Amino acid sequence: MYRIVVTVIWWSVIQGLGYSQPVRQKTDSLTYQLYLSQEWKPLMRETRRSLHQGIDFFYLRVRAGIAAYELKKYRLAAHHLSKAYKKNSSDEFVNYWYYYSLVMSGRKDEANRLAMRFSDDYLSSMDIRKQTGVNSILAEVQISDNSEIEALLDENIAGAYNYLGYRNVADRQVYKAFGIDHRVSGRVYAFHGVSHLGISRMQLFQSPLTRINIQHESTTTQYQYYLQGRYLFDHGWMVTSSASLLWGEAVSHWFSYSSEGVPRLNRNIYAINDYVLNAGIAKELRWLRPKLSLSAGEISGTKQWQIDGQVIVYPLGNTNLYLTSDLSRYHDNGTDKNHHVFSQKLSIKTGPLWLTGEWVTGNIRNFSASDGYIVYNMSETIKGIAGITAWIPLFNNRFDITGRYRITDKEGLTFIYANTVDYQMAKYLFSEKSFLISLRYNL
Incomplete structure (x- = not known):
């Protein structure tokens, strides 16, 4: 048998x-x-x-x-x-x-x-460039403006009988960054980025009892160092890890009275010491690229962690048309709540340039994006972002130029004091418009 x-x-x-x-x-x-x-x-x-x-x-x-x-x-x-x-x-x-x-x-x-x-x-x-050291050099500038600041400063925020109304309104932001991407070894690549962010704000103090209406400018200066490593495995796998360090100071003022009863503003300086650590893994497939990453850090003095999932879909099998979907879940110890942020982008090639439309929704505060490269540590909460980006390669791909226009919907807080101790908060909304220009030189 x-x-x-x-x-x-x-x-x-x-x-x-x-x-x-x-x-x-x-x-x-x-x-x-x-x-x-x-x-x-x-x-x-x-x-x-x-x-x-x-x-x-x-x-x-x-x-x-x-x-x-x-x-x-x-x-x-x-x-x-x-x-x-x-x-x-x-x-x-x-x-x-x-x-x-x-x-x-x-x-x-x-x-x-x-x-x-x-x-x-x-x-x-074969006219192929061999990159043994620095791959590319990046420089970018972004300017953001609050076009509604005059209306927000003209509002009556204290009411008729309260002790004091206070509001700290964002005015203008200027962001400047410089980065270098280079090869470390056969499988390892790294990106180093440094940036400076300057923020101008207007503080509004209103006291109906003493008929005081004071507006005073305050400033924030912030620096950032970002390091990301990328390790290439076989079969289209990639592992990334990054660290983002932020430091600087925020100058503000607080309203009080002298012993003679004269109103005055006291200057205060708050130190910025934030960090975000990130690790992720991605896989290149025929029609899509899934990615999963984890982040943890301290933003605005509170511990934070988040998990991010991303899928890039290439319906045509190339970069002439692709969709990028991001979903993040993060926990902020400051509010002790879990929050969700969803982002959707559509990129399409039109002639010599690529256009990308984006839409973001969620409660964005004490949050990071782009593997920790972008850290949202401002006092306002971002409720939504809409924008369009144009990217064009020049001189046989030696240079890339990117221009981006965004409208960001933000939510701020007004503090209304009944006396020197007791207060309540009221929300106000405004939109911030920003324009970014970026130049990358590919070696």
Whole structure:
């Protein structure tokens, strides 16, 4: 009985091999003819059919990768060419197409890592830049203005019989940043960023009992150092870790009376010492890129943690159209509550530039975004953000210029004192408009 079973198994294997060889030869011949005649869509259909039947070989992946590239499905091209690369990493033809499919897919770190394995002669002949040190240099400036500040300062915030009404209104913000992205080793890349943020505010004090209406400017100066490391694993996996350190001082004033009953403003300085630590993992797939990250830190003197999930979907298989969805859940010890923030972006290529529309909703305060690169530690709560970004590469991708316009809806607090101790708070809303210009030089 045992011999009969073994004989049947071997006969099945031999029959399967005998069947698969002619089918593979037929597939090889057909896909080669489709490749020569540049019939890319039929070639992709034949590839899907063959892979579904378990037929997979080096030249099938090469032809499918080039067909996908010619159809501008660069992420699918990178998938097929990565399979061919694993079978023969020394094939220069495969290396060329694999490199540019990664570049066109927006996976520049992986493309740079691949280029490190090429010889100088090959890089020169294929017009590929080898990046061994600094990859890019970034400089950006953003100016934000509260166009409603005059109306907010003209309001009667104290009422007719209260001791004092107080409001600290944001006026203008000027943000300046500089960053360097560089290669550390074959798999490790790092970004260093430093920034300065200057904030101008107007403090409003109203006292109906003494008929006082005082407006006084206060300022905030904040510095930030940001460091992010990116580690590339095989098969499209990437792990990131980052640290963001913020320091500076906020100058404000408080209303009081002297012993002679004369009103005066006392100057106070508050130190800023915030930090955010972040770690994340992402995976490059054919049609999307999921990412999960965790953050923890101290913002505005309160402990905070958050978990962020992101999915980038490429419906066309390239960066000509993609959607970015972010959902964050964070806990702020200052309020001892859990909050949610949702962000949706739509990016589309229009001629030489890319346009991105964004919409953000949630209660954003003591919160971080972009792996801790952006830290919201202002006293106001952001209720929503809407904006549009234009990005254009210049001079054969040597320079990138980005312009962004945003409208941010914010919620501030008015403090109404019945006496020197007891008070109640009232909310007020305003919109802040900002414009950012960014220049990146790619080495």
